[in-house]
Amino acid sequence: MTPEFAPASDATLPLWAVWSDDPLPPDAGPWPAAAGFKAQAGQICLLPGADGALRGAILGLGDRARAGRDRFALARAQSLPAGDWHLAALPQGLDPDEAALGWLLGQYRFTRYKGTPGPSARLVCPEGVDADRGLAIAKGEFTTRDLINTPASDLGPDKLEAAARALANEVGAKVEVICGAALLKQNFPLIHAVGRAAASDPRLIDIRLGDEGPMVTIVGKGVCFDTGGLNLKPGGSMGLMKKDMGGAATALGLLQMLARSGDAAGLRLRVLIPAVENSVAGNAMRPGDVLASRKGLSVEVNNTDAEGRLVLADAMAYAAEEQPDLMISLATLTGAARVALGPDLPPFYCDDDAAAQAIQAAGMRVADPVWRMPFWDPYEAMIEPGIADLDNAPSGGMAGSITAALFLRRFAEGAGRYAHFDIYGWQPAAAPGRPKGGVGQAARAIMAALPQLTGR
Template sequence: MTPDFAPDSAAALPVWAVWKGDPLADQAGPWPKASGFSAKPGEICLLPDASGGLAGAFLGLGDRAVASRHRFLMAHAAALPQGIWRPVLPQGLDPDESALGLLLGQYRFARYKGAAHDGGTQFLCPEGADAARIRAQAAGEFLTRDLINTPANDMGPDALEAAARALAQEVGATIAVTTGPDLLDANLPMIHAVGRAAEQAPRLIDLRLGDGGPRLTVVGKGVCFDTGGLDLKPAASMALMKKDMGGAATALGLLRMLALTGAADRMRIRVLLPVVENSVSASSFRPGDVLTSRKGLTVEVNNTDAEGRLILADALALGAEEQPDLMISLATLTGAARVALGPDLPPFYCDDDATAGALSRAAMAVRDPLWRMPLWDGYESQIEPPIADLDNAPSGGMAGSVTAALFLRRFAHGAGRYVHMDIYGWQPVLAPGRPKGGVGQGARAILAALPEILPAAAS
């Protein structure tokens, strides 16, 4: 489905968003109290008119004092009856966040259920919100979610390439794809090594949009399914591995946002997606193999389940050769990041304090949380094995997200500034506007921070 607001309509019914204890509910007469309405988050009270029809509704927001714990409370409005609704927001509730919540609350992944969402409940854009920008963000997020939610039998490397081609056509981007043995000729050997065991060939997808202004390069990890390779994952760890292409999905969602907001008119955007399936066959790469990367650095493979950083390394090295002003990698990379910060708060790594500060502020402002972690030089020795330049899986298990970021940084040299985001790409429990399943992380924060990070792109 395409997220959108309803056109203005005189038939739209008001839905008042109400904090717990808000006197507004008392002003509506005895009905809300008699109905037991207490403005709990997501609680709805339908208001009758004099003839018994529907005059409007109250939507509970919960306790204002703990509102900072929650995001997109207006997404609960999706439970209202079919019709067109006009949101009325209380003072202090951000119109843009509320508008985005209304659209995100309408997301459904119904590809395999046989019944698509009918779109019968629609909303006018809240007063004061930037409808076009919110619509663009939701469109990008819906794309990311659909890609992650689709299982690997229908979202392998071929299908992910098809999705990238469809987006390129939609937004007017160019696309080039290097596949299979051609990766070796193009000096992308680690992408080939990781993906060569799968039935569908590994590939590097290269999208470009815009022809003027600063250069932004985004690299998204596209492991369409991760068995762990010969270091096979246990069943419990393999269950969610359709989401291991969440970095690529988020990168495509970000590209859609940049195009629809017009940001692509002011910068040169390049999206690089190394796309593979980490499978098991006679041609699988092995523990103990030493691979030579595009950059010329050798990598000892001490765990075939640490494959994401291998494919990202070649793509980062390729991207850095153009010396972009900013290069960002997005990847569902380490379990260590989840242990440290949980599923909702992805860590990011950046050597440049000004860039990191802009990202942190933007992330909090648009409720797309990120947390800066250190690129700690003292751990560099952990990724330097005796027989090769780098180790893809240092022993010991400590600081796993940090050492992964240090590994990637070796391949990003040449970019003006580099940011790595270790995202989860999955919503483990139902939350307002975020059903259980695939979710984008970091894209909206990047979109909001770019005018400060790349000011020439904002003019």
């Protein structure tokens, strides 16, 4: 589906948004009090006219002091009756850009397999808000959510390639794909090893947009389904593995945001997606195998379920050969990150203090929070096994997100700056602007930080 604003019209209905300590609109009359309206978060009071027809509504925003992460409060207004609405007044402390984007994000529904979107409540874009920019961000987020929510039966590596080609065509980007046996011929042994047991061939999708300015390369993990390989996941852990391409989905959504908003101007953008399915078959990689990598480092596979860092490693080594000014990896990589920070706050790793501060500050500013974690050098020994250069799954289980980041950093050498995001890509329970299901994380934070990260 496509996010949209309503056209300005005299026929739109007024919507008042109020914090719980705000006075009610003066012309609301006695009806809100009689209806028990307390302006609790998400509470809606419909206002009847003298003839009984709907004349407007009041939306409760809750406690102003406790809004916190729940910044897209206006997304709750999607439960209003279908029709076109305008904000009659914007309460103090509610940013108009956030209000507009919150409304747009709240429009999202995944209806590919069930139901048809019916008429919905639409908002006239508030005065002073850049409507095109808000729509670009929301559209990119919708793309990310649609890709994550689509099951692997309809989104294997081949279908992910088709989606990437369609998006590239939309924004005027160029695409090259290396697939199947060609991965071995062109020296991408890790990508091939992870994906060779699947029905759909592994591939590396390479998208480029722009031909001048700082080079920004985004590498997104595209594991379309992860069984765990021969280290088979239990059923309870496999159930959400259609989301294991959330890094790729977020990278594509971010590309769409940057291109449609105009923020891609003056940049050379490159998106690399190693697209595979980690399956079980007679030719699957085995625990204990030692694999070559594009960079020349050997990797001992001590857990076939730690495959994401393998496919990223080859793609990142390829990207680093071009010495980009900034390289970013996005991946649903470790359960350890969720144990540490939960599903809503993805950690990121960056050795450059100024860049890290810019990313974290931008994330808070645009309500897309991320949290810096350390590339802790004393743990380097944990990723160095006895018989190979690197270990893809250090024993002991401690510091799992950090050791995965350290593993990836070995393949980022050559990039001017590098940041790795260990995202979850899934919203376990509905929240304002974030329905249950696939969700983009870190894209808006990166987008907001890019001017500082690239010196533009």
